[in-house]
Amino acid sequence: MKNKLLCLLFGCLISVQAAQSNATQTVPLLAPTQQQSQAAHLSAEVLTRYHYKPVLLDDTSSSKIFDAYIKSLDAQKIFFLQSDVDQLSTFRTMLDDAILKEDLSIPFEIFNLYQQRIVDRITYARSLLKKGFDFKVDESYQLTREKSPWAKSQDEMNDIWRKRVKNDWLRLKLAGKNDKSIIDTLDKRYENNLKSNAKFKSDDVFQSFMNAYTMTIDPHTNYFGIQQSDDFDISMKLSLVGIGAVLQDKDEYTTIRELVVGSPAALSGKLEVGDRIVGVGQGANGAVTDVMGWRLDDTVALIRGAENSVVVLDILPVKAGTDSQHKLIALTRKKISLEQQAAKKSIIKVTDNGVTHQIGVISLPVFYQDFEARQNGDKTFKSATRDVSLLLEELKKDKVDSVLVDLRNNGGGSLDEAIELTGLFINKGPVLQERNDKGVIKVDSDTRKGALWDGPLGILINRGSASASEIFAAAIQDYGRGVIIGEQSFGKGTVQSVVNLDQLVKNDKPKFGELKMTVAQFFRINGGTTQLRGVTPDISLPTITDLDNSGESSYDNPLPWSQIKSAEFTSAGDLKSVIPKLIANHNSRISKDKDFQYLQEDITEYKNQLDKNLISLNEAQRRKEREVQDKRLASREKTSDSPTNDALHDDGLQVNERNLNRELEIEKIRKNSKDILLNEAANVLSDEISLPKVNATAAINSLPKMEMH
Known part of the structure; x- marks a missing residue:
């Protein structure tokens, strides 16, 4: 009763803090299922009895789980404030009870606050794009904050994000982008961050919390939900049943990145790299489910299925506009070997x-x-x-x-x-x-x-x-x-050995997942x-x-x-x-060996940058550093067997922001570059x-x- 009362009060706290924040958007609150609570308890029973070094689930271990869970959510300390962590610490010794009493409200309440804080920070980041930045100021951006203290105030957190956005802007500016293009790129990037945040599911929270628990026992004990279990099996078998297309999430579309040679997708002759999957149907005459804006893993789950069964893809061709005519393509699923x-x-x-x-x-x-x-x-x-x-x-x-x-x-x-x-x-x-x-x-x-x-x-x-x-x-x-x-x-x-929790309790269907246990x-x-x-x-x-x-x-x-x-x-x-x-x-x-010497120079420079953990936000200073780097690379081309290439220069973009052909070109160059070691x-x-x-x-x-x- 005490736990439920605290959770109720804490739920009110989240609502009040969200209302008081500068966020313009809230996210739906996630809650645990009975099945997840049962899986957590069953996992604890197994781990406290059969692990190589069993650890009692008590207040001491609860405290460790709390720290691991907070770290897993915000390792770089860019979302939670010190006051958030202080408030959450009320639950430091209650996570053992949450597991043993099959009431996971507390870890879900923690996650809900985390999710709202993401909205707060990203919304603030987007607001900065309207103001622009002064790149003549001598200030630096801290590359990693894992060992830094939590921000003590909203103003301190805002300054962390101001520098973060300023660095994003400066990288694009140094790559030759104009202000309008930079604003469009970053606004879309942050909007996609918010959309991704809104796609978190109850299973994600449970997976994150359970791994925070299991990894406090030892670093290689993990919990696998049903989907993670399937992925683990695929990685061991090097095979799956599907259509043989490598997919990626790009601008809310599930986009074909690669067609596996000899697969149904490739042999059909009807699909191209860059085609967008906007719907998936089961069976030749089944209803097509709209997957626009879906998470990639959810779309993939629909496309996979039983061997020799039919899946229908609603395709928006790569060269077609968003309002262009779609085409329906039926493929028969086959066993795909992951030869790569x-x-x-x-x-x-x-x-x-x-x-x-x-x-x-x-x-x-x-x-x-x-x-x-x-x-x-x-x-x-x-x-x-x-x-x-x-x-x-x-x-x-x-x-x-x-x-x-x-x-x-x-x-x-x-x-x-x-x-x-x-x-x-x-x-x-x-x-x-x-x-x-x-x-x-x-x-x-x-x-x-x-x-x-x-x-x-x-x-x-x-x-x-x-x-x-x-x-x-x-x-x-x-x-x-x-x-x-x-x-x-x-x-x-x-x-490690994998323990199937469903086999343990003789479930007919997958329900509780698996433990990979030392x-x-x-x-x-x-x-x-x-x-x-x-x-x-x-x-x-x-x-x-x-x-x-x-x-x-x-x-x-x-x-x-x-x-x-x-x-x-x-x-x-x-x-x-x-x-x-x-x-x-x-x-x-x-x-x-010149190439070997160049490699050692690059390693030294990289490690010096890591040790310094700061990067200048002064445009003149950054351009000077870039000019020095460009001259060094140009001089190498005269003596090296591994010429540099413009495709490998920092363009300020994230993976899913590049033109797909450009992205594949960069990947090919890196793959084919000389392997000095x-x-x-x-x-x-x-x-x-x-x-x-x-x-x-x-x-x-x-x-x-x-x-x-």
């Missing part, structure tokens, strides 16, 4: 002293596996290891001299895939060790005899390489099987763990990543680093005598090949060949 996210191969040729080495590169974005297909006995189930195996066979036919596995920004995936992928490069043996909540240690091993690739090997990692990527890289390093190149990896040393900690076969420390490369490459504010160590509550006994394993080789020579060659080469990693492997065969390679070559089934 699958493993791929390429070959880099490295020539040194007249000798050319071929380095086979396998890029693996995620450790995917179609769990359901595998459980159902489908022998052709989608698998990262299966795909890499095929690519290795192709590279062997191409007679490559070495293989480089590119795991940059590979955030992990299937644990089984990490183990099996390691088995392609080693003789049978342990790959990692797992310790469960009871302290019991299990050794996970590759049981297949022999290696599919027994030649020289390198692994390229960065700060975005996490979990399964770290298991694989660590095993290769511990066995002395290959050279690890790049940055220190993420530092995630925990194992159930164990994994350890390297040498007894250490990648937790917090990640995998340290044998050869380091320059990094643009701020290591202090990224990776596992940047979280508030990571599990600590620890160590257990080493597993019993036989080394595949010893690279210790090789690494110093490779490092020396690497350092000598990059000291003469990848090329240097290939150079390192070429150096290894040239060294006398008295190291790991000799031992590796003695491994028996693997027989694939």
Whole structure:
């Protein structure tokens, strides 16, 4: 009763504050459903009993949830005032009760105030466009406010937003836009912000609150609503049932950005990039639902469906005006393979002293596996290891001299895939060790005899390489099987399992969603763990990543680093005598490589800007800085193999504000730009090949060949 009374009073507070604010618009208040309250309680029951490190749901944890929830809503502290946070703090120790008593009114009340504050700030931002700005004033805009205090007054918050809008305006002005064009662009941008804000749903609030709760237990325990569960399954299967069109939200239209080769959308010959979907119908004769102004995910949900079923799209062609004639296109949904996210191969040729080495590169974005297909006995189930195996066979036919596995920004995936992928490069043996909540240690091993690739090997990692990527890289390093190149990896040393809450309570239909819950900690076969420390490369490459504010160590509550006994394993080789020579060659080469030097200059400049955390709002100063930058880029074009391009200059626009063709052009240029770090990693492997065969390679070559089934 006390909670309900406080919520009632707080609801009145929101209404009064909204009326007193300078907002010209209010948003509908969102409320929890009974189903969400039940899902929260059920999740708490599971987490407090079966998590690797169970945390009691009490006032202490409630306080942590409160802080995490506020941070998830307003990490940059540009919406809430200090007085808002003080008022909300009344509920600091009540969130545990909200979950256990199945009354989520409080987290929804918090969100409703947040949503109204967005309206307040954006409405104020739009009002500034009528006044314009004086760009002769010497003042600066703070790029990030995460570590700053909350604004103590409305005037202080208004000044934060004044500078924010002024910076938006100045960026467009420096890109050559006139005042009228700038006002039109920014007014439309802020109007779209308000429209997006009005599209928040009850499920969004619940998802945000539940992740604030789960991530206070550990950073990798998450709640998945039904839609998030579907998306997670798609990311693991690398397939979905649909029409094969990549869509984006653009000016309130669901717009076709790309047609997947071989998909129903592409094969129909009736759709083009830039076409706008304004309606969706189910079945050849079904009523068409108007989706203008809908959220992208809601439109996508209508377009997806059962395999071989028919969906009808109401299309406004790309070249047609808004009042032009539409066309109805019927498509039969099919299974679409997301090949862009699958493993791929390429070959880099490295020539040194007249000798050319071929380095086979396998890029693996995620450790995917179609769990359901595998459980159902489908022998052709989608698998990262299966795909890499095929690519290795192709590279062997191409007679490559070495293989480089590119795991940059590979955030992990299937644990089984990490183990099996390691088995392609080693003789049978342990790959990692797992310790469960009871302290019991299990050794996970590759049981297949022999290696599919027994030649020289390198692994390229960065700060975005996490979990399964770290298991694989660590095993290769511990066995002395290959050279690890790049940055220190993420530092995630925990194992998660997905718990289907509906299966737990035997629901016939999806209702409560899923929990991705930490159930164990994994350890390297040498007894250490990648937790917090990640995998340290044998050869380091320059990094643009701020290591202090990224990776596992940047979280508030990571599990600590620890160590257990080493597993019993036989080394595949010893690279210790090789690494110093490779490092020396690497350092000598990059000291003469102009592109590498330019990269290091850019990284230094970027980090200096981050450290300064301020950007001038004086037009003359910004133009001077831009001129210096332009001159530096122009001078590079004379000596660099990677010429700069005007398409990569700051145009002051956000992604959905550009002409779609221009946006795709920029994306193509960035995709095709020279990958300096990848090329240097290939150079390192070429150096290894040239060294006398008295190291790991000799031992590796003695491994028996693997027989694939």
